[in-house]
Amino acid sequence: MAISYRKRSLLYKIESSYGSDPTPTGSANYLRVVDLNVEPIIADEVERAYITPYFGQYAVELVNKRATVTFSVEASASGAAGTAPKYGDLLKACGMSATVVSSTSVTYAPNSTATDSVTFYVNYGGVRHKITGARGNFALDFTLGEIPLINFTFTGKFVAAADATLPTITESNQATPLAFTSGNSSAFQLFSYAGALQNWSFDMANDIQYRNLVGGTESVIITDRKPTGSCSVEAVALGTNNYFTDATSAATGNNTFLHGTTAGNKITVSAPQTDLGAISYEESNMVTMLSIPFRAIPTAAGNNELSLAFT
Numbered sequence: 001m002a003i004s005y006r007k008r009s010l011l012y013k014i015e016s017s018y019g020s021d022p023t024p025t026g027s028a029n030y031l032r033v034v035d036l037n038v039e040p041i042i043a044d045e046v047e048r049a050y051i052t053p054y055f056g057q058y059a060v061e062l063v064n065k066r067a068t069v070t071f072s073v074e075a076s077a078s079g080a081a082g083t084a085p086k087y088g089d090l091l092k093a094c095g096m097s098a099t100v101v102s103s104t105s106v107t108y109a110p111n112s113t114a115t116d117s118v119t120f121y122v123n124y125g126g127v128r129h130k131i132t133g134a135r136g137n138f139a140l141d142f143t144l145g146e147i148p149l150i151n152f153t154f155t156g157k158f159v160a161a162a163d164a165t166l167p168t169i170t171e172s173n174q175a176t177p178l179a180f181t182s183g184n185s186s187a188f189q190l191f192s193y194a195g196a197l198q199n200w201s202f203d204m205a206n207d208i209q210y211r212n213l214v215g216g217t218e219s220v221i222i223t224d225r226k227p228t229g230s231c232s233v234e235a236v237a238l239g240t241n242n243y244f245t246d247a248t249s250a251a252t253g254n255n256t257f258l259h260g261t262t263a264g265n266k267i268t269v270s271a272p273q274t275d276l277g278a279i280s281y282e283e284s285n286m287v288t289m290l291s292i293p294f295r296a297i298p299t300a301a302g303n304n305e306l307s308l309a310f311t
Contacts, residue, residue, distance in 0.1 A: 003124060005125070008123060009122075010033050011120070019133035030169040038067065040161060042065070043158075044063050046061045067158050067159070068153065075147075077266060079175035081263045082106065083173060084106045086173040087174075088106065088108070089118060092111075093135050095110060095111050095204070096109060104311065105309055108310075109304060110305060112303055117133050117134060117220070136155060140200070142259065142269075144181065178265070184261060185257060185259045185260075198289060199231060207224040209222075226295075228293065228295050230293045230294065231294070232289050232292070234288075234289055235281070243292060247278065247292075254271075254274065255271040256270040257269055267308060268307075273298065273299060274295070274296060277293035279292050
C-alpha cells in the first residue's frame with residue numbers, strides 16, 4: 001500500500017545525556033510544524049576503485065552516516081506568560097540558554113559553552129526515522145501579511161528506520177499565531193528610529209559540525225556562529241533619519257520589535273548591538289524602500305547579540 005505524504009508527524013525531546021534516546025511521545029512531545037523534511041541518510045561515499053579487466057561501475061561504502069531534519073514552526077508563544085513555547089528546547093539545542101521568570105517571561109539568549117541536544121522521531125506514514133544527538137540552527141522570517149516563521153535545521157546521528165504507527169498527538173504550548181501586520185506587531189526601532197517596517201529576517205548562522213574520529217565519540221557540535229539579518233524599511237528624508245550615516249560609521253545601534261498583543265502570546269525580538277551593512281534601494285507599491293543588511297554583534301561580555309523574550 002502506498003504511504004500517504006500528507007500523514008506525517010514530528011516528535012522531539014531534549015536529551016538528559018548526549019545521544020541517549022529519551023523516547024518522546026505523541027501526548028507530551030508533539031510539535032506542530034510546517035515544511036517538514038527529513039534526509040534519513042547523509043553520508044560520504046568511499047569508492048572501491050579496484051582494478052578489473054572490464055568496464056563498469058565501482059561499489060561504494062557509506063561512511064560518516066548522519067541525518068538531517070528541517071522544518072518551520074509558527075512564531076507564537078506558549079499561551080501562558082512564563083511558560084516556554086513548545087519549541088523552546090529546540091532553541092536550546094541551537095546554542096541558546098533560557099532565563100525563566102515565573103508567570104512573566106522566558107527569554108532566550110546565545111550560549112557559547114554547553115549546548116543541549118535533542119532526539120527526533122520523524123514519522124512518514126508509518127515509517128519512523130529516529131535522529132539522536134541532534135543540534136542545529138534557526139532563522140527568523142517576519143514577512144508583512146504572513147504568519148511569521150522560525151525555520152530550523154538539525155543534524156544528528158543516523159539510526160536505522162523502523163515501522164511505527166503514527167502517534168496519537170496532543171498539542172500544547174503553541175498559541176494561535178498572528179500575522180505580521182500593523183496592529184499585531186509594534187515598537188519597531190532600528191538605531192533608535194521608529195521607521196515603517198515591511199520585512200525582518202535573521203539567521204543565527206551556527207557552524208554545525210559532525211565528528212566521528214577513531215577512538216573519539218560520534219557527535220554533532222556547534223563550533224561558532226555569525227548571526228546576520230536584513231530588514232526592509234520605508235525610506236524617509238535624510239533630515240528625518242539618515243541610515244546611510246549609521247551604516248558608514250563605526251557605531252552600533254538597537255534593532256527591536258514586538259510581535260503579539262496579549263499576555264502569553266508576545267515575542268520581543270532584540271539585537272541590541274546591530275551593525276549595519278551596505279544599504280540599497282528597493283520598491284514596494286511604487287514607494288521607495290531601504291533594504292538594510294545587518295550583523296548582530298556581541299559586546300565584550302559576550303552571548304548578548306540577540307534575545308527572544310516570550311511574555
